Amino acid sequence: MTTSDTLITARGVRLRSAGAGGSAVLLLHGIGGSGASFEHQLPALAPAHRALAWDAPGYGGSTDEVPSGMAGYADRIAGILDELSVDRAHLVGVSWGGVIATRVALRHPGRVRSLVLADSTRGSGGSDEAAARMRQRAEALRTLGAVEFARRRGPNLTAPGADPATVERVVTIMSGLRETGYAAAVGSMAEIDHTAELAGIAVPTLVVVGEQDRVTGIAESEELARRIPGATLRVLGGGHAANQEHPGRFNAILTGFLASVDTGAPAGGH
Template sequence: MNGVRAGASGSPVLLLHGIGGSSASFESQVDVLARRHRVFAWDAPGYGGSADPARADLGWFAEVAARVFDEPAHVVGVSWGGVIATRLALEHPVLSLTLADSTRGSGTSADSARRMRARVDELAQVGAQEFARRRAPRLTTDPATLVKVEATMARVRLPGYRAAAESMAATDHGPVLGRIAVPTLVVVGADDRVTGVEESRLLAREIPGARLRVIGGGHAANQERPEEFNDVLLGFLSEVEAARCA
């Protein structure tokens, strides 16, 4: 599994990117987190330098993610990465769960699933660069962040994106959110036009004990507002660590 590793000590933190991202999506988080933790920002199967996926179901992605560390980790997932993180928390031991601009999955309705699968056809028809040019402006309105988001999305590969989209289209975690039994933080950009603030409110409401933080920025809030995002995340992780040691 390819990705970016940093940090020599502390509890592990696993960073899971969105469907149009890669480990590069966490360039503003890795070094900050590595001051206190051992960090791995993965390239999901089919993304970045990682091999193409063997399967297209969410449980398999979660199983692969669970093998990154040989011990439970704090899991931080953005968008699709948050859906993987949710399944990871449901099926494997984790220290905590952070869902950033995420969702229950795209299987909440037939129309939502259809629209997710249609993205694959669009990518196949127009190619990654044009696909990124069309979709990246939905993730952020900040010019500097837009350049980064579009450049990362322009490197997506069809096999990885197809598997990711299918895993999303087949998933609705809504009925099982109440089973999550780890400390959970839900973070969302106030201007998120992709998954939206209300979806994050639902996640926070349905996950027992979860807290919600609305910060600045859009769907790519961790990249658009890194200082605000990092402060919220580090504060949450510090609280979880303090409770573990109490």
């Protein structure tokens, strides 16, 4: 946490909160992360937004009352927005968090002001092989334990030659994984494939990807941007955890996009 963050709880979910005015922004971390993954985004958003970064159910400081499937995560978010008296929010999702955000936009479209899908994907349910690989991750966590699992997997989220301190931070956050939350997350990814539904997204959408993403890759982000009507694609440095590796560039792209949505002005640059 930064000194300006506060912790709040809604529907059993802990959220880091920063800023008090402007439009709400809900930050949804990746499958190996937590709300701490957005330590660089919260202070950048706070001056113009009510910024909220969740620990997903079963992660961080949230309870182990996990939802059932991707629809369950979307419904939990709608309930959190209700409890926090937020009518509509910008949803910023990294990887798995982007898949959840996509589900919210499809299932609860009236609650979403815009989508930002960072190093994300359509889900892992597009083939039996991809779904099986995803489900195997939960077994790996059970077998290895969180610390060893993070030591082996965490560095792949960053680009080759990334700042060692950033790699260490990614690994440290992943070391806090709990089996209940991770298994539910893995199951939600394995069941879902948004390919056929992306054309139905009707909110402004920004797709962001690290040019050295070794997990989901540029091609997957290009596919998201191609299939979502009017989506913009931005490529920046870094790997799968681009928001942590290059926070300055990521934050500039993010805040510029959110401002364009809130003011109705065209987004600058492509």
